[in-house]
Amino acid sequence: MLPSAAILLLRGTDRATCSTKxxxxxxxxxxxxxxxxFHVKFHYQGSQYWxxxxxTDPEDARHARAAVERxxxxxxxxxxxxxxxxx
Numbered sequence: 412m413l414p415s416a417a418i419l420l421l422r423g424t425d426r427a428t429c430s431t432k433x434x435x436x437x438x439x440x441x442x443x444x445x446x447x448x449f450h451v452k453f454h455y456q457g458s459q460y461w462x463x464x465x466x467t468d469p470e471d472a473r474h475a476r477a478a479v480e481r482x483x484x485x486x487x488x489x490x491x492x493x494x495x496x497x498x
Contacts, residue, residue: 440479442472451479455486 440453442464449464449472464475485491 439483440476442469442476449475451476453479453483455483 440451443450443452445463447467449466449469450461451464451472452459452461454460464472466472466475482491486493
């Protein structure tokens with residue numbers, strides 16, 4: 412998943428998580444398995460988002476979580492903007 416694809420996540424229960432802590436820092440996003448598929452959960456500008464990653468592969472889910480975290484970082488630093496549009 413590319414960072415631009417992660418922006419699309421902004422539009423719009425088994426708790427076996429794949430998220431990890433990085434040297435004491437809580438991740439901005441977490442991956443949760445619901446049934447056979449993985450979902451990503453993240454917060455942005457005070458709202459919580461849940462989106463299906465449409466994968467059953469834990470490695471793909473981990474990479475998608477990293478892309479979401481990278482996108483959130485770019486949005487928060489002003490390096491990227493959510494495009495204006497009629498959602």
